[in-house]
Amino acid sequence: MSVxxxxxxxxxxxxxxxxVVVADSRAPRDGKFIEKIGSYLPQTQPxxxxxxxxxxxYWLNNGxxxxxxxxxxxxxxGALLKHHLEMGVAKGAIxxxxxxxxxxxxxSDKANKVEQHKSRVNMSAKDQAAAKLADEAKANAxxxxxxxxKLAAAEAAIAAANAPVVEEVPATEExxxxxxxxxxxxxxxxx
Numbered sequence: 645m646s647v648x649x650x651x652x653x654x655x656x657x658x659x660x661x662x663x664v665v666v667a668d669s670r671a672p673r674d675g676k677f678i679e680k681i682g683s684y685l686p687q688t689q690p691x692x693x694x695x696x697x698x699x700x701x702y703w704l705n706n707g708x709x710x711x712x713x714x715x716x717x718x719x720x721x722g723a724l725l726k727h728h729l730e731m732g733v734a735k736g737a738i739x740x741x742x743x744x745x746x747x748x749x750x751x752s753d754k755a756n757k758v759e760q761h762k763s764r765v766n767m768s769a770k771d772q773a774a775a776k777l778a779d780e781a782k783a784n785a786x787x788x789x790x791x792x793x794k795l796a797a798a799e800a801a802i803a804a805a806n807a808p809v810v811e812e813v814p815a816t817e818e819x820x821x822x823x824x825x826x827x828x829x830x831x832x833x834x835x
Contacts, residue, residue: 649710661685695721
């Protein structure tokens with residue numbers, strides 16, 4: 645019997661979550677399985693993966709073949725590394741203590757990387773919210789300036805309408821009379 649480590653889909657439309665199961669390769673995708681060894685929720689940021697690493701390694705040691713997606717999940721959680729280290733112990737290349745130390749170091753490094761990623765995602769969300777608030781404040785300030793300009797224009801129009809009307813005599817009519825008087829004065833002495 646060929647055994648696979650694969651995903652079993654659950655959840656509603658466009659909101660899936662998966663169980664990581666060990667099943668006979670001939671069984672339907674969501675049908676009978678031998679053992680459930682974890683779950684995978686891809687909708688969260690970053691994706692939530694809950695996996696029993698020891699049971700996954702047990703099944704890998706017994707010949708179970710993971711699908712491509714499950715291979716990525718097992719690698720992300722360190723099951724493939726632990727399987728590799730156990731193969732080295734079985735062959736005598738390293739001791740069990742060295743294998744355990746390497747695995748623990750890898751797990752702590754991976755946890756730090758995941759935490760850094762989560763903090764970057766959270767900080768970027770906070771930065772995006774701050775940018776939205778700043779843009780909104782700029783838009784409000786521009787709107788307030790437009791309203792103030794309209795009010796000033798309306799007040800100027802009201803003030804102009806209420807101001808007394810003073811008729812002014814155009815200066816252009818006086819200028820020709822002054823020119824005629826100056827011309828007569830220059831002509832008179834010449835006679």
